[in-house]
Amino acid sequence: xxxxxxxxxxxxxxxxxAHLAEILKMVSVKKVKKNEMLLMRGLICRNVFFVExxxxxxxxxxxxxxxxxxxxxPENWFLSERASLYFGNPSEYFIDALEDSSLVVxxxxxxxxxxxxxVEFRNYNEYLLQNHIRHLQNRIHSLIGxxxxxxxxxxxxxxxxxxxxVPQWMVASYLGITPESLSRVRRDIALFK
Amino acid sequence: xxxxxxxxxxxxxxxxxAHLAEILKMVSVKKVKKNEMLLMRGLICRNVFFVExxxxxxxxxxxxxxxxxxxxxPENWFLSERASLYFGNPSEYFIDALEDSSLVVxxxxxxxxxxxxxVEFRNYNEYLLQNHIRHLQNRIHSLIGxxxxxxxxxxxxxxxxxxxxVPQWMVASYLGITPESLSRVRRDIALFK
DNA sequence: TTGATTTCTTAACATACATCAATGCAGACG
DNA sequence: CGTCTGCATTGATGTATGTTAAGAAATCAA
Numbered sequence: 001x002x003x004x005x006x007x008x009x010x011x012x013x014x015x016x017x018a019h020l021a022e023i024l025k026m027v028s029v030k031k032v033k034k035n036e037m038l039l040m041r042g043l044i045c046r047n048v049f050f051v052e053x054x055x056x057x058x059x060x061x062x063x064x065x066x067x068x069x070x071x072x073x074p075e076n077w078f079l080s081e082r083a084s085l086y087f088g089n090p091s092e093y094f095i096d097a098l099e100d101s102s103l104v105v106x107x108x109x110x111x112x113x114x115x116x117x118x119v120e121f122r123n124y125n126e127y128l129l130q131n132h133i134r135h136l137q138n139r140i141h142s143l144i145g146x147x148x149x150x151x152x153x154x155x156x157x158x159x160x161x162x163x164x165x166v167p168q169w170m171v172a173s174y175l176g177i178t179p180e181s182l183s184r185v186r187r188d189i190a191l192f193k
Numbered sequence: 194x195x196x197x198x199x200x201x202x203x204x205x206x207x208x209x210x211a212h213l214a215e216i217l218k219m220v221s222v223k224k225v226k227k228n229e230m231l232l233m234r235g236l237i238c239r240n241v242f243f244v245e246x247x248x249x250x251x252x253x254x255x256x257x258x259x260x261x262x263x264x265x266x267p268e269n270w271f272l273s274e275r276a277s278l279y280f281g282n283p284s285e286y287f288i289d290a291l292e293d294s295s296l297v298v299x300x301x302x303x304x305x306x307x308x309x310x311x312v313e314f315r316n317y318n319e320y321l322l323q324n325h326i327r328h329l330q331n332r333i334h335s336l337i338g339x340x341x342x343x344x345x346x347x348x349x350x351x352x353x354x355x356x357x358x359v360p361q362w363m364v365a366s367y368l369g370i371t372p373e374s375l376s377r378v379r380r381d382i383a384l385f386k
Numbered sequence: 387t388t389g390a391t392t393t394c395t396t397a398a399c400a401t402a403c404a405t406c407a408a409t410g411c412a413g414a415c416g
Numbered sequence: 417c418g419t420c421t422g423c424a425t426t427g428a429t430g431t432a433t434g435t436t437a438a439g440a441a442a443t444c445a446a
Contacts, residue, residue, distance in 0.1 A: 060334055068338040070330060083327040092334075129322040134276040136329035137263060141253055141285075143336040144369030145261040148403075167423060176337030181403055183425055341433070360393060374433055376395055392443070400435070406428090414421080 001029050004052030005104040008076055013124040023114050023121065027106040032097045039095035045084035047105050051077050054101020055165055059173070060093050069174040072098075072162050078128060098166060148177045149185050194222055197245030198297040201269055206317040216307050216314065220299040225290045232288035238277035240298050244270050247294020248358055252366070253286050262367040265291075265355050271321060291359055341370045342378045 002024055009015040015023060030049075032038065038056065039045050049056060056073040058081060070093060073079035084091035085108055115122035142151050152175055156163050163171060168186075169179035177185075195217055202208040208216060223242075225231065231249065232238050242249060249266040251274060263286060266272035277284035278301055308315035335344050345368060349356050356364060361379075362372035370378075 060338065062338050066338070068334065070333060082323055083330060086323040087327070126319075126322075129319075129326065130275055130279040132326055133322065133329065134280070136326065136333060137276060139333055140263060140329060140336065141261065143333065144367075145253065145255050145259075169423070174337075178404055179424075180405080180426085184403090187425085362393070371434060372394075373396085373435080377433085380395085388446085390443100390445075392441105394439105394441075396438085396440100398436090400433105402431105402433080404432085405430070408426085410425080411423085412421100413423100414419100416417100416419080 002027070002052075002104060004076070004102075005050055008050070009121075012076075014120045015118045016120065019118040019121075022117055026110050026113065027104050030103045030105050032101050032103065034097055034100050037094065037096045039081055039084075039091055039093065041092055041094055042090050043084075044088060045081040045091045045095075046107050048078055048080040048085065048107070048111070049073070049095070050104040050106075051075050051079065052102045052104060054103070055098040055162075056095060056101060056103075057098055057166075057170070058093055058095050067173055068176070069170055072159070072166065072174070074161060074165070082132075098170075143176060148175060148181055149188065151175050152182065152185050153189070195220070195245075195297060197269070197295075198243055201243070202314075205269075207313045208311045209313065212311040212314075215310060219303050219306065220297050223296045223298050225294050225296065227290055227293050230287065230289045232274060232277075232284055232286065234285055234287055235283050236277075237281060238274040238284045238288075239300050241271055241273040241278065241300070241304070242266070242288070243297040243299075244268050244272065245295045245297060247296070248291040248355075249288060249294060249296075250291055250359075250363070251286055251288050260366055261369070262363055265352070265359065265367070267354060267358070275325075291363075336369060341368060341374055342381065344368045345375065345378050346382070 005027065006020065006024060009020060009023065010017075027050075029052075032054075038047070038049065039058075041061070051073050053075060056077075056079050057069055058071040058073070058079060059067050059069045061067055071079065079095065081091045081093050081095065083089060084093075111125055115125060142154060146154070152171070155171065155175060168182055172179045172182035175182065198220065199213065199217060202213060202216065203210075220243075222245075225247075231240070231242065232251075234254070244266050246268060248268075249272050250262055251264040251266070251272060252260050252262045254260055264272065272288065274284045274286050274288065276282060277286075304318055308318060335347060339347075345364070348364065348368060361375055365372045365375035368375065
């Protein structure tokens, strides 16, 4: 229980041993089954999920019922709907589990308290925000500047594990194209090998 | 000199009077002419720009020489290339002035020092990061889920002043379409009035 | 003012991607 | 074991957007 989070805090966030137990006491563990919903549109998101095992996704559903995947979160990733979490607005997005998953769950207040306890935690939290911005900006860059094929090549380069773990139509959804188009892109790439 | 930044810190960031002077001493003012470059690709971005007057843009140039605008920054906005500023990587992007502008300039170290002086400043800085994430995420959402027309309608709704101040081809570049397509979109919209 | 440059629009045509429909395949499950 | 369901692929066709080229309008510079 919480081993994954413990190791993460110790080895990546560099939280000092003296603070680890205190911080760990403040979070809880949640096990979810595949397809279980963790956030629905219209609700206010209160949680951040740390994925110890499994795979989550954050996505929107448009007027015509189509899903648009904003983000995947495999092991050792944090996932939340920050616009709702931080600003307290009802979420426009959904979160669910793509695999049976084991999560560590905490809220915004935890982040503030842990930041007061551990300066390393505070710094890492800022690192996460900055890193998130960097990724979103790069993604915008390829959405406005690159075609479907190069976006797909970039995706498999960046997230090879995820390609193996989710159906292709979800990758297509993340890339902003249809499953049929992605299938054709993949055929084109295969031809050149 | 620095009046705009002073009022912003006092009225929006809520920095206490006791801290204002000390913080203001640490920043400098820069006046730039239209078209002046503030960041080039390949350089490490050291600055954040606060726009007191004028208009900046952050953009990329692709292999074929086309510009892709990532962000505009009119009065009272902060602009920087955070991926480069925070992580110290060479920037993939450019920043220049679209109008004669008056800027307040500071660096990452300033942010840390001002955060130590004023907790209000620290909180506002986090607010800016969270807000930035929210905007980028919404933009990704419309890039993968909406067509050119609705992206344009959203843009003029969100940034009506900017539409008045930049050439339309730059709006097109921001939206990820060609100027010709934007022209057609605008004609379609006009027909329905 | 005048000429030069940039911007916007329009049209004809090209292309990337979407849509619709059918098929095949594989894992889930009775 | 067979049936069902979800997923991937393919082809035919439609549509949104890109490309190229030209001219009109606006802006800028001298």
